[in-house]
Amino acid sequence: MATNVEETYLYSSPTTFKVSSKDGEIFDIDDSFINQSKTIKNMLNVLDIADNHMPIPLQNIKGTMLNAAIVFCKYHKNDLLSIPDDEDEDDFERDAYEPRRSDDISEWDKEFIKQFTVEEGTLFDIIMAANYLDIKALLAVGCKTIANMVRGKNSDQVRQMFNISYDPPGEGLNTPRNSVTSKESGDNQLLTTQEKESRCKTPSPELMYD
Amino acid sequence: MFLNDFPTEILNQIFTHLSFIDLSYCANVCQRWNSIVINYNYLTTFNIEQEMTIPHDEYQNTSSFHRKLIYRPVTSNLFIFVPNLKYLRIIVKKEKEDLKIAKQLLQVQGKTLEKIIVDSPPYSNDEPDERFHDETDLIHDLTDELITPNLRELILNARLPIVSIWNEKSRQIIRKVAIDVGHQSQSNCWSCYYSFGNWLKFFEMCGGMKITDNRADHAPFFSPSEDVQIDSTNVKSFPLVEYLSLRTNIFRNQNGFVDLLLKIFPNIKQFELETWTQEYSSSIDVIVDNLINLEHLKVRIWWCCGRKYKHYSLEQLYINDNIINKIISKLPKLLSIDLEGHLEFSDTCLEILNNNKNLKNIILKHGGIAGHKINDESYTQPIIHFSENALIEFAKSHPLLDQLEINIGQSMVPTIGFLTKFIQHCPKLKILKLYVVENDVSLLVDDKFKTSCPQLETFYVGISKE
Incomplete structure (x- = not known):
C-alpha cells in the first residue's frame, strides 16, 4: 500500500523511471505513461521506488510494442485522465443490447494504429500490450479497430482475416441448418489447408454462465 | 499471436461495438466466439428499427418519432x-416492413428458440387514434414463424392486433400476455368506444364463442348485454398464462367482459392493470372478487377526463385504507402489491397490511391523480398519518419483506434510530425507499447509514421526486 507521501510524490513531480521489455530493451518512462498505465502505477505503488535507476521488468511485452505504447501515452498525456470506467457496463442481464460507437477514432490514433494493421499480427500484440499495461485509451482504439475490421464480414471472411480455424459451433442438438452446413463445409476445405500452416490453436468452448 | 489468443474480456470489448447482424456472423466463426456471443447475451434482443435503419443525416436532430425511417434493403441472406x-x-413495430424482417429472422433462427418475446415500442402520443382504425392484422402472418418447434415460452407484449396468433399450439405455449386496448393519451369517450370494439375483436379471435353484434354503425356507447350478445359456453382458454397485463377500461363496469376474460385466462396469478375510471373502489372490487388466487397485483389508475365525468368527485380516486382493506382481506395469497396514485392513509392501513405476513413486495407510492391537470394543491400532496410505533409493528409483521417503497407522509421523520430498528425486523429487505413530504428530511439520513446496512441494495429517504 502506498503512503500519502509516496502518492504525492508520484502524482506531482515529473519523475522518470526505467522499464525493460521482454527482449531486454530499456526505456525511460515519465508521468504521461505512469498516469495512463494502471499496471505500472500499481507496480510503483507496491515496489520500492527509492531506487529509480533499476529498470522495472515487463516480461510480457516486446520492445517495439512498449515503445509504441510510450509514444501513444506521450501524445495523449493531456487527455482527460478520468476516463469513465465502463467495465461495469458489461451487464449480463442487460435489457437491450445497443452497440457502442467505434467510428470515433481520432485521426492521430488512426495513423498510429495503421503501423500495426500493415504488419500482420502486430495489431494483436499492441492490444495485448495495452491490456497488460492496462492503458484504457490504447486498448479502446485497438478494439474499435478490430471491430471495424469485423463489421460487414461474414464468418468465413472473419476466420480468414484473423486466421481462426473452423470448428463448427453447433454440435448435437443445435447443429446449423443443412444449407448452412454444406456451405460452410465447402469453404472448410480451403481452411483445413490453411490450418496446417497456421499456428492457431482451437480453444475449447467457454464454460456456461448461470 | 492470433485473435483467438485474446482473453475473453478483449473479445468482449470488441463485440460491444458490433451490431446484432455482425455478431450473428461472429457467433459462427468458431466455438469460442459462439459461446461468448451467446453467454454474454449479445443476441438477446433484435430491435428492428435500430438494426435496420440507415441513419439519415437530415433527421439526426429531430426526435426518433419524426425521423423518417429508411430501412436498409433486406436481402435473402441477411440473417445467418x-x-x-x-x-x-x-x-417490432406494426409495420409491414418490420414484419417481413421479423419473419425472415424467425425462419432462419426459429428451430433452436425456446423462448420468444415480442415487444412493440411505445406509440407516440401525437397520433393516438390511428391504430384503432387499422383493420388489418399484419402480425397474423407471423403465426407460423412464432410457434417454433422447441418453443416453451412465448411472451406477447404487444398491442391488440397481434393476438390473432392464438391457435391450438399457442394455447399450450403462451405464458405471459400483455394486452393494450387502451388509449395512448388521456381517455375520452371515443376511446371507450374503440376499446370495446377492440375487445370484441379480441374475444372473437380467442375462438369458441359466438358473438352477435347488433350495434348501430358508429354508435359510441353500447351495452355488452343488449347490443352485443356473447355466448361463451365453448370458449377456448389459455391454461398456462399466469401473468396478464392489461391496459383497458373494462374493469370499470363491463362485468360481462371481465367474466369472459377470466374464462380465457383461468389461471392468472400475476395481474397488472392500467385503466381509467371515475371510482377506484369499483375497479378494485372487480379484481378482488374475480381473481382470488392473485399473488401479484399492480394497478395504475387515472381519471377519465371525458366531458361527462366532469362532476365526479376526485375523492373517489383516492387510494385509502378502505382500498387496502379490500385487497388484503380478499386476496389471501398475495405476495406483492404495487399501487400508485393519490394516497390517503392512516395507521389502519399498516394494521391491515399486518394481516398478510407473507408480503414480499410492497409499493404504495404517491403519484397524485394522473390523467388530469388539477390546479388545486390539495390533490398534489398525499394525506398520510403514520406513527412510528405502527411502522415498527408493521416491520415486525413482515419478516419476509424484500422490497418496500412507501410514502410515510408528513407526520413523522425517519431518524437513523428508527430506521435501524425497522430494518432489524426485516432481515430480507433489499430495497427500501421511504418518501416524505418535507424537503429537509433527507438530510437526517446520510450515506453512512447505508454502508452500515449491507443488506440494503437500494436505499432512499426523501421527497418522492428522486
Missing part, C-alpha cells in the same frame, strides 16, 4: 443461423 441461441426478443 446462430447455433445455441435459445432466447430472442424482437422489438
Whole structure:
C-alpha cells in the first residue's frame, strides 16, 4: 500500500523511471505513461521506488510494442485522465443490447494504429500490450479497430482475416441448418489447408454462465 | 499471436461495438466466439428499427418519432443461423416492413428458440387514434414463424392486433400476455368506444364463442348485454398464462367482459392493470372478487377526463385504507402489491397490511391523480398519518419483506434510530425507499447509514421526486 507521501510524490513531480521489455530493451518512462498505465502505477505503488535507476521488468511485452505504447501515452498525456470506467457496463442481464460507437477514432490514433494493421499480427500484440499495461485509451482504439475490421464480414471472411480455424459451433442438438452446413463445409476445405500452416490453436468452448 | 489468443474480456470489448447482424456472423466463426456471443447475451434482443435503419443525416436532430425511417434493403441472406441461441426478443413495430424482417429472422433462427418475446415500442402520443382504425392484422402472418418447434415460452407484449396468433399450439405455449386496448393519451369517450370494439375483436379471435353484434354503425356507447350478445359456453382458454397485463377500461363496469376474460385466462396469478375510471373502489372490487388466487397485483389508475365525468368527485380516486382493506382481506395469497396514485392513509392501513405476513413486495407510492391537470394543491400532496410505533409493528409483521417503497407522509421523520430498528425486523429487505413530504428530511439520513446496512441494495429517504 502506498503512503500519502509516496502518492504525492508520484502524482506531482515529473519523475522518470526505467522499464525493460521482454527482449531486454530499456526505456525511460515519465508521468504521461505512469498516469495512463494502471499496471505500472500499481507496480510503483507496491515496489520500492527509492531506487529509480533499476529498470522495472515487463516480461510480457516486446520492445517495439512498449515503445509504441510510450509514444501513444506521450501524445495523449493531456487527455482527460478520468476516463469513465465502463467495465461495469458489461451487464449480463442487460435489457437491450445497443452497440457502442467505434467510428470515433481520432485521426492521430488512426495513423498510429495503421503501423500495426500493415504488419500482420502486430495489431494483436499492441492490444495485448495495452491490456497488460492496462492503458484504457490504447486498448479502446485497438478494439474499435478490430471491430471495424469485423463489421460487414461474414464468418468465413472473419476466420480468414484473423486466421481462426473452423470448428463448427453447433454440435448435437443445435447443429446449423443443412444449407448452412454444406456451405460452410465447402469453404472448410480451403481452411483445413490453411490450418496446417497456421499456428492457431482451437480453444475449447467457454464454460456456461448461470 | 492470433485473435483467438485474446482473453475473453478483449473479445468482449470488441463485440460491444458490433451490431446484432455482425455478431450473428461472429457467433459462427468458431466455438469460442459462439459461446461468448451467446453467454454474454449479445443476441438477446433484435430491435428492428435500430438494426435496420440507415441513419439519415437530415433527421439526426429531430426526435426518433419524426425521423423518417429508411430501412436498409433486406436481402435473402441477411440473417445467418446462430447455433445455441435459445432466447430472442424482437422489438417490432406494426409495420409491414418490420414484419417481413421479423419473419425472415424467425425462419432462419426459429428451430433452436425456446423462448420468444415480442415487444412493440411505445406509440407516440401525437397520433393516438390511428391504430384503432387499422383493420388489418399484419402480425397474423407471423403465426407460423412464432410457434417454433422447441418453443416453451412465448411472451406477447404487444398491442391488440397481434393476438390473432392464438391457435391450438399457442394455447399450450403462451405464458405471459400483455394486452393494450387502451388509449395512448388521456381517455375520452371515443376511446371507450374503440376499446370495446377492440375487445370484441379480441374475444372473437380467442375462438369458441359466438358473438352477435347488433350495434348501430358508429354508435359510441353500447351495452355488452343488449347490443352485443356473447355466448361463451365453448370458449377456448389459455391454461398456462399466469401473468396478464392489461391496459383497458373494462374493469370499470363491463362485468360481462371481465367474466369472459377470466374464462380465457383461468389461471392468472400475476395481474397488472392500467385503466381509467371515475371510482377506484369499483375497479378494485372487480379484481378482488374475480381473481382470488392473485399473488401479484399492480394497478395504475387515472381519471377519465371525458366531458361527462366532469362532476365526479376526485375523492373517489383516492387510494385509502378502505382500498387496502379490500385487497388484503380478499386476496389471501398475495405476495406483492404495487399501487400508485393519490394516497390517503392512516395507521389502519399498516394494521391491515399486518394481516398478510407473507408480503414480499410492497409499493404504495404517491403519484397524485394522473390523467388530469388539477390546479388545486390539495390533490398534489398525499394525506398520510403514520406513527412510528405502527411502522415498527408493521416491520415486525413482515419478516419476509424484500422490497418496500412507501410514502410515510408528513407526520413523522425517519431518524437513523428508527430506521435501524425497522430494518432489524426485516432481515430480507433489499430495497427500501421511504418518501416524505418535507424537503429537509433527507438530510437526517446520510450515506453512512447505508454502508452500515449491507443488506440494503437500494436505499432512499426523501421527497418522492428522486
